[in-house]
Amino acid sequence: xxxxxxxxxxxxxxxxxxxxxxxxxxxxxxxxxxxxxxxxxxxxxxxxxxxxxxxxxxxxxxxxxxxxxxxxxxxxxxxxxxxxxxxxxxxxxxxxxxxxxxxxxxxxxxxxxxxxxxxxxxxxxxxxxxxxxxxxxxxxxxxxxxxxxxxxxxxxxxxxxxxxxxxxxxxxxxxxxxxxxxxxxxxxxxxxxxxxxxxxxxxxxxxxxxxxxxxxxxxxxxxxxxxxxxxxxxxxxxxxxxxxxxxxxxxxxxxxx
Amino acid sequence: xxxxxxxxxxxxxxxxxxxxxxxxxxxxxxxxxxxxxxxxxxxxxxxxxxxxxxxxxxxxxxxxxxxxxxxxxxxxxxxxxxxxxxxxxxxxxxxxxxxxxxxxxxxx
Numbered sequence: 001x002x003x004x005x006x007x008x009x010x011x012x013x014x015x016x017x018x019x020x021x022x023x024x025x026x027x028x029x030x031x032x033x034x035x036x037x038x039x040x041x042x043x044x045x046x047x048x049x050x051x052x053x054x055x056x057x058x059x060x061x062x063x064x065x066x067x068x069x070x071x072x073x074x075x076x077x078x079x080x081x082x083x084x085x086x087x088x089x090x091x092x093x094x095x096x097x098x099x100x101x102x103x104x105x106x107x108x109x110x111x112x113x114x115x116x117x118x119x120x121x122x123x124x125x126x127x128x129x130x131x132x133x134x135x136x137x138x139x140x141x142x143x144x145x146x147x148x149x150x151x152x153x154x155x156x157x158x159x160x161x162x163x164x165x166x167x168x169x170x171x172x173x174x175x176x177x178x179x180x181x182x183x184x185x186x187x188x189x190x191x192x193x194x195x196x197x198x199x200x201x202x203x204x205x206x207x208x209x210x211x212x213x214x215x216x217x218x219x220x221x222x223x224x225x226x227x228x229x230x231x232x233x234x235x236x237x238x239x240x241x242x243x244x245x246x247x248x249x250x251x252x253x254x255x256x257x
Numbered sequence: 258x259x260x261x262x263x264x265x266x267x268x269x270x271x272x273x274x275x276x277x278x279x280x281x282x283x284x285x286x287x288x289x290x291x292x293x294x295x296x297x298x299x300x301x302x303x304x305x306x307x308x309x310x311x312x313x314x315x316x317x318x319x320x321x322x323x324x325x326x327x328x329x330x331x332x333x334x335x336x337x338x339x340x341x342x343x344x345x346x347x348x349x350x351x352x353x354x355x356x357x358x359x360x361x362x363x364x365x
Contacts, residue, residue: 038331039266
């Protein structure tokens, strides 16, 4: 009898220790704390920076308001929630980041090497902020979109590299378990991870978009990370975005650990 | 280049006679001049060394921060709400760059 009690106690303790703090609750608390003490979130600074860059004239004398982000020239309201999508003018499927680069190079006249990543992220934060509260609506209308989606699905479930690992290993098979501090998110399921980026990560003061997040994932599983704006990154984004269809964007840019 | 500044009041609409905080966040690297880059060269100092707060054009506070301030610093000031008006926060760094942010004080 006493043994059974001891066992229950040990089990209860193990469960309590294993559960720890929900990272989302922790992020919420951190955000509240920051709002209470500083009154201003770091994301707001980056959004303000993005807005300035958006309205800055490029070498061609045009601002980014001349660019089409999917809903027509200069329409930003809800545009980010409908990306990635196929664009007729470039003949490519583009996500928010690559569309910003396209805008800066093709419309504003910047040289490709003059496009700074920090500026792209800031503009992405600004444009994404206009989609807070919108539903994710990503379609597979063009054959190019369907093709890229198929590639994304393949990449998501593929296992490769020296650890024989893939996205699905953690984010499907081992959802809820953990290797580090955080539990693996149910990327395709209830966590709707697509709606969590772009985000500010308060634990290491980084402003990241989904592209950075995917690249970091690859590094973790022992792969060389794919290049920014590259096909694998776009394919995975389209796959995840389509899976998150219908999910409401709680807040963009998000505030995560 | 202008320094980006966001200014807020907490509480946003204080009552007359109530104390409130004015807070300003600036986007600035605040290089102290002691750090080195990946090649071992000193990164030249460039930090905010003057913060002025104006209320309706009249200077009500001034701070002269040193090099050991964090990047993207937050400056907070406590005031007593008496009459509505506009606060202007002006910043200047060691290289002469300036920034300005404003916020309106409305009484509840």
